[in-house]
Amino acid sequence: MYLQRPFFIACALVLLSPTTAVAATISVHATPANIGVGDLVRVDVLLDSAISTNAFSGSLRYSSATLEPVAISDGNSIVGMWITRPSVTSADAPITFAGITPGGFSGDNGILFSILFKAKGAGTATISFQDIEVLRNDGVGGNEPTTIQPLALGIWPESFGGYAEPADQTPPEYFIALLDTDPQLFGGKAYLVFTAVDKGSGIAHYAVAESRLPSFLFSLFPLSWNEAAMSPYAIADQNLTSAVYIKAVDRAGNGRLSVFPPQHLFTGYEKTVLLAILIVFVFSAWIWQRRRTGKSL
Numbered sequence: 001m002y003l004q005r006p007f008f009i010a011c012a013l014v015l016l017s018p019t020t021a022v023a024a025t026i027s028v029h030a031t032p033a034n035i036g037v038g039d040l041v042r043v044d045v046l047l048d049s050a051i052s053t054n055a056f057s058g059s060l061r062y063s064s065a066t067l068e069p070v071a072i073s074d075g076n077s078i079v080g081m082w083i084t085r086p087s088v089t090s091a092d093a094p095i096t097f098a099g100i101t102p103g104g105f106s107g108d109n110g111i112l113f114s115i116l117f118k119a120k121g122a123g124t125a126t127i128s129f130q131d132i133e134v135l136r137n138d139g140v141g142g143n144e145p146t147t148i149q150p151l152a153l154g155i156w157p158e159s160f161g162g163y164a165e166p167a168d169q170t171p172p173e174y175f176i177a178l179l180d181t182d183p184q185l186f187g188g189k190a191y192l193v194f195t196a197v198d199k200g201s202g203i204a205h206y207a208v209a210e211s212r213l214p215s216f217l218f219s220l221f222p223l224s225w226n227e228a229a230m231s232p233y234a235i236a237d238q239n240l241t242s243a244v245y246i247k248a249v250d251r252a253g254n255g256r257l258s259v260f261p262p263q264h265l266f267t268g269y270e271k272t273v274l275l276a277i278l279i280v281f282v283f284s285a286w287i288w289q290r291r292r293t294g295k296s297l
Contacts, residue, residue: 024049024134026058026112027149028127031163035155039119039162040070043127043151045112047078051136052104053144056112057084057097058132064092066125066155070116071251073202078110082195086113094130104137114202116163119155127151168200168252177246177260186234192260194231196248204251208233210242212262239267 025048035041045060047053056079062069069088072095079099086097097113119125128150136142177194185191196203208229213221223245235244240263249255266274 023145023147024051024053025147025149026056026129026132026134028060028151030151030153032160034160035119035153035162036159037119037122037155037157038159040165041117041119041153042163043115043117045114047105047110047112047134048108049106049110049134049144051144052106052138053134054101054104054137055135055141056099056101056133059094059096059130060086060115060127061094061130062117062127063123063125066119066121066123067117067127067153068120069095070118071202071204072113072115073198074113075197075199075202076111077113078105079112085195086115101137116165119162122155122157125153125155127153165201168198168250168254170198170200171254172196172198172203172248172250172256174256175246175248175258177244177258179240179260179263180232185232189234189238190240191232191234192244192246194233194246194258196256196258198248198250198254200254201251204249206230207247207249209245209247210236211245212237212242240264241267 027046027048029044029046031042031044047056068091072086072088074082074086077099078101080101080103082097082099084096084098086095088095095115099112117125129148132146132148134144134146136144173196175194175196177192179190179192181188181190194206196206205227206229207225207227209223209225211218211221211223225247229246233244233246236242243262244260246258246260247255248258
């Protein structure tokens, strides 16, 4: 009897003591808090997590009647690699994202990405999330319970000045392109994968050009740029004899150029023609030498 009492007391204490569940929180923060019609507002998508997490996905929804997305920046993001980079596809479409952070992230106010909105109508704009998933950095990708904190943003009829973008005179960071092929992409054609980071105003677009000419001839034969290029990019010259010039341009107009070198000097057809020319030349030289020395063929 004396042995059973302490056991039941201990069980009661465990059952009655408060329990806390570790959970991540995804929220949004607006700068400035007070805006009017015509103003810009920067919205940061933030992650708080007491334990290490390394994968994040979901979609962000907003009131398209009162907010218009202008640009998305991930220059200060904790995400190291995007599987689905957040982008504006249309005026009322949700912004979908999925990314991973090698090594994981734990802490407060980790920026996933930032959105620049323009207030286009007075009222209350809501910014919320759907299908949010946060995975633990535990080796097995365990699902981390996540609290969602949406935002209700009041928009006044008159302007308050809005968010002032800082001056950006720094080009995007250096980047490289990687060559790959996949039977399920571009019909098995060779393509390039690339991504640039700009910690200022953010990447606005990419431009791509291909050429076999040396660069000192570009003043006579300028490059023809594809200003709407995206990654992955299907290479036009599938013989891979052209250099591919990739230009990342940020929203302030600063550019960074990356050059993917040609993988071959000549095409297969050109190699055959050159070999035939070489054979004819050698044979002609041999005949000429024989005739010069007076020897019969």
